[in-house]
Amino acid sequence: MLEKRGAELHLEEEEVRGKVKQSFFSQYRCGSLLGSGGFGSVFSGQRLSDGLQVAVKQICRNRVQQWARLPDELGPVPMEIALLQRLSEVGGHGGVVRLLDWFEVEEQGFLLVLERPPQCQDLFDFITERGALPERLALRFFRQIVEALLFVHAHGVVHRDIKDENIVVDTRTLDVKIVDFGSGARLKETAYGEFEGTRVYSPPEWIQSQSYDAVPLTVWSLGVLLFDMVCGDIPFERDEEIIKATPIFTRRVSKECQSLIRWCLSYRPEERPSLEEILSHPWMEGGEGEEGGDLQEDHSSLPGQSL
Incomplete structure (x- = not known):
């Protein structure tokens, strides 16, 4: 979520990135690889709070083709996050995958938590x-x-x-x-x-x-x-x-x-x-x-x- 803009922000960035990383791994567990393509890899996952089955899509920063800006975010995010968030904010649709959460994790890029039917x-x-x-x-x-x-x-x-x-x-x-x-x-x-x-x-x-x-x-x-x-x-x-x-x-x-x-x-x-x-x-x-x-x-x- 943050890009380095000088030495004075370095410590703050590391603290924020650490919290984000801890936040994802304290809430979700990643499982086996479901598939991969040009934009990233998708893993099975589970939300720890209630056992909900989810899909976790990992997107490396260097694979992102288009970036977007979101309110309250200091840095750009992949366009995919912005598009899915827009669709979720208006109530979503049963025929469109829903974005449940997303994180930026140091050295792993962006992690998108998506709904996934059990079968x-x-x-x-x-x-x-x-x-x-x-x-x-x-x-x-x-x-x-x-x-x-x-x-x-x-x-x-x-x-x-x-x-x-x-x-x-x-x-x-x-x-x-x-x-x-x-x-x-x-x-x-x-x-x-x-x-x-x-x-x-x-x-x-x-x-x-x-x-x-x-x-x-x-x-x-x-x-x-x-x-x-x-x-x-x-x-x-x-x-x-x-x-x-x-x-x-x-x-x-x-x-x-x-x-x-x-x-x-x-x-x-x-x-x-x-x-x-x-x-x-x-x-x-x-x-x-x-x-x-x-x-x-x-x-x-x-x-x-x-x-």
């Missing part, structure tokens, strides 16, 4: 184990994700790295949460000229001109994600395929679902739907009346529920 699995592993998902289950997941993104955008945040690895499934309830805002930014109406997301989920305009707008980027990545769910793999691997913007369906997929995917994967950003238009698409509305029954059937038939 969860990221959507990448979920699809890898089960293969292509039934459309009814894909619809259930997809609707939750789009609704969560509406909340995120409404509060001035854009995720910029929507993909199966950043969606966590509660394998008991089949509820999902968006995680990892490490590539996120403050939402703006003008174009972005930087991108730290995943290239195979990025749209043609980024590949060709290194520029994009927030909503068309998000909608393109949603098209890739929905294709991934119903076909078992992403539609594009190479830049030439992304620019061509013509998904080839490898499995039997309903015409309505194909229509939505192709709309999201429109080559021209202005021709893609808004998030609201996605929710009102016929395929999205088709399962409304049967969702309870579909959930019961899909849930009972899924293997590996004791994850």
